Amino acid sequence: MTSSYRASAGIMLAPAVTLIGVFVVIPMLLTVWLSFQDWSTQTPFSSVRFIGIDNFREIFGPTSIGRDFKGALVNTAIYTGLSVVLILPLSVLFGLLVYQRDVGGGTALRTVLFSTYMVPMIAVALVWSKLYAPTEGPINQMFSLAGVGPQPWLSSPRSALISIVFLNVWQQVGYFTVLAIAGLTQIPGSLYEAATLDGASRTEQFRFITLPLLRRTLLFSAVIAIINAVQVFEPVALITQGGPVGSTNVLTFHIRRVGIERAQGGLGSAMAVMLMLALIMVVCALFAFMNRRDSE
Amino acid sequence: MSNLGGRLSRRGLMGHKALVGTLMLLVAVASAFPLIWMVLSSLKTPAESMQIPPVWIPRTPSLEAYEKVSGVINVSRSMWNSLLIASITTAGILVTSMMAGYAFAKYRFRGRTLVFSVLIGTMFLPPIVTLIPLYRVIGSIGLNASLAGVILPNLANAFGIFLMRQFISGVPDDLIDAARVDGASELLILFKIVAPSVAPAIAALALFAFVYHWNSYLWPLTVLQGNANAYPIVISLSRLLSYNRGAINTGLVMAGATLAVLPPLVLFVFLQRFFVDSIVSSAVKG
Numbered sequence: 132m133t134s135s136y137r138a139s140a141g142i143m144l145a146p147a148v149t150l151i152g153v154f155v156v157i158p159m160l161l162t163v164w165l166s167f168q169d170w171s172t173q174t175p176f177s178s179v180r181f182i183g184i185d186n187f188r189e190i191f192g193p194t195s196i197g198r199d200f201k202g203a204l205v206n207t208a209i210y211t212g213l214s215v216v217l218i219l220p221l222s223v224l225f226g227l228l229v230y231q232r233d234v235g236g237g238t239a240l241r242t243v244l245f246s247t248y249m250v251p252m253i254a255v256a257l258v259w260s261k262l263y264a265p266t267e268g269p270i271n272q273m274f275s276l277a278g279v280g281p282q283p284w285l286s287s288p289r290s291a292l293i294s295i296v297f298l299n300v301w302q303q304v305g306y307f308t309v310l311a312i313a314g315l316t317q318i319p320g321s322l323y324e325a326a327t328l329d330g331a332s333r334t335e336q337f338r339f340i341t342l343p344l345l346r347r348t349l350l351f352s353a354v355i356a357i358i359n360a361v362q363v364f365e366p367v368a369l370i371t372q373g374g375p376v377g378s379t380n381v382l383t384f385h386i387r388r389v390g391i392e393r394a395q396g397g398l399g400s401a402m403a404v405m406l407m408l409a410l411i412m413v414v415c416a417l418f419a420f421m422n423r424r425d426s427e
Numbered sequence: 428m429s430n431l432g433g434r435l436s437r438r439g440l441m442g443h444k445a446l447v448g449t450l451m452l453l454v455a456v457a458s459a460f461p462l463i464w465m466v467l468s469s470l471k472t473p474a475e476s477m478q479i480p481p482v483w484i485p486r487t488p489s490l491e492a493y494e495k496v497s498g499v500i501n502v503s504r505s506m507w508n509s510l511l512i513a514s515i516t517t518a519g520i521l522v523t524s525m526m527a528g529y530a531f532a533k534y535r536f537r538g539r540t541l542v543f544s545v546l547i548g549t550m551f552l553p554p555i556v557t558l559i560p561l562y563r564v565i566g567s568i569g570l571n572a573s574l575a576g577v578i579l580p581n582l583a584n585a586f587g588i589f590l591m592r593q594f595i596s597g598v599p600d601d602l603i604d605a606a607r608v609d610g611a612s613e614l615l616i617l618f619k620i621v622a623p624s625v626a627p628a629i630a631a632l633a634l635f636a637f638v639y640h641w642n643s644y645l646w647p648l649t650v651l652q653g654n655a656n657a658y659p660i661v662i663s664l665s666r667l668l669s670y671n672r673g674a675i676n677t678g679l680v681m682a683g684a685t686l687a688v689l690p691p692l693v694l695f696v697f698l699q700r701f702f703v704d705s706i707v708s709s710a711v712k713g
């Protein structure tokens with residue numbers, strides 16, 4: 132079918148390739164190009180003025196532009212790191228709970244866990260802003276039943292970011308649990324049988340069979356979790372507006388504020404380029420780390 | 428699962444079961460609590476919302492909060508806009524993904540690997556990276572502040588192409604060749620012969636796309652700036668923000684949230700089998 136279907140291939144690919152080309156690939160290249168220009172988002176692309184790496188100097192410089200961007204970069208890194216560190220172990224634990232056959236109800240648990248992933252983030256943000264309410268909020272109410280004093284949650288710069296991490300983990304963990312279950316089903320049962328015959332305890336089986344064989348799944352989960360985490364926007368836009376005192380100012384929110392609301396398209400694009408580079412570096416580092424452990 | 432038949436005494440096994448059961452219950456409660464609380468709170472009267480210690484279950488469930496929401500935002504209009512955005516986008520994604528997935532699965536052509544890699548690469552690109560120029564591109568073709576501007580850039584996506592390629596690869600070549608011998612056109616083969624044999628994957632993709640675009644916030648917010656007539660429900664909800672302070676309006680805010688959550692959640696409950704299967708296959712086969 133090599134040559135006679137070349138025309139067909141072109142027709143079949145044209146819609147998807149054109150759409151993704153025009154609305155994803157070209158804008159991505161434009162972002163890179165705009166990051167070297169002085170450009171207002173309110174004006175046509177033709178009004179750009181080339182300024183070399185000035186935008187990058189500025190976003191890493193000592194002025195308020197630099198401070199805000201570096202703050203957003205750090206906040207995003209913390210937010211992403213905490214999300215991954217919480218989501219991955221929980222997804223394995225919950226995956227084991229769903230997958231085990233000693234106690235029934237695994238599938239029901241999976242349904243409950245995964246349903247949160249269907250909820251629009253904006254609704255998640257609205258609900259959790261009420262759950263976190265200082266006095267009448269259910270979380271502090273339950274804390275007080277347990278004898279713990281009220282926590283400030285979203286209203287203190289020390290706890291606002293982690294509070295948003297919690298709602299993110301709540302929303303996403305079901306998806307990653309399903310990924311973990313997919314990984315668990317790939318592990319041959321005969322390995323566990325052999326280990327049991329050799330007298331290995333369950334802890335040992337988990338440590339030496341389950342975890343090593345879940346490594347590929349966990350790597351995939353980590354990459355997806357990182358990419359999801361840098362997209363956090365709704366809770367910040369809706370509840371905290373980046374505050375208190377910049378503690379929840381994350382990159383997606385900050386780039387949109389600079390590039391769209393303040394129309395500083397060149398600066399915003401430079402920030403977007405840095406985000407892209409940071410993501411590529413982190414994902415490459417993850418893969419390199421896994422490969423090194425594979426070869427050991 | 429065989430590993431759990433390990434070396435445990437009878438008492439050990441009972442203890443193990445009790446531990447697992449308790450953990451499962453705790454996880455389920457923690458996971459379900461926010462949504463249950465949302466629905467219960469939407470049925471409370473303002474007086475009940477204010478009470479301390481809180482009333483967990485409303486004594487006289489009332490729909491008052493839902494009526495009040497329709498006074499603040501145009502609920503039916505917003506829901507209609509969301510439906511339009513989600514269903515037109517989904518239809519587009521299905522067609523473009525099936526066509527491209529078929530090409531990648533069944534044709535050999537020069538540059539196939541390169542084009543596929545570039546397309547798949549876009550799957551990992553956070554939308555914020557392209558947001559600023561895309562906003563300008565849509566503006567320059569005159570689609571700013573319109574539903575068309577929200578929909579157009581999303582009519583194709585890499586995840587759909589990837590998923591369709593995975594499943595269409597599994598369709599036997601003989602089936603396709605037989606239809607070709609009969610003189611069927613390639614598009615006819617795709618939609619009449621290939622599509623039915625990958626129906627579960629198409630259903631899964633449809634659901635994913637619908638829920639994703641029902642829920643999507645950043646892009647509509649950016650494109651629609653100011654045109655409240657075109658707001659989908661998730662954007663209209665942010666208008667309830669000013670009612671977000673103090674307990675008195677909790678019911679109102681939760682009623683709005685419930686309205687936005689209901690369509691994707693109902694779809695999920697009825698069709699979750701497809702969701703889960705396709706996630707598993709995208710992870711395992713990928």
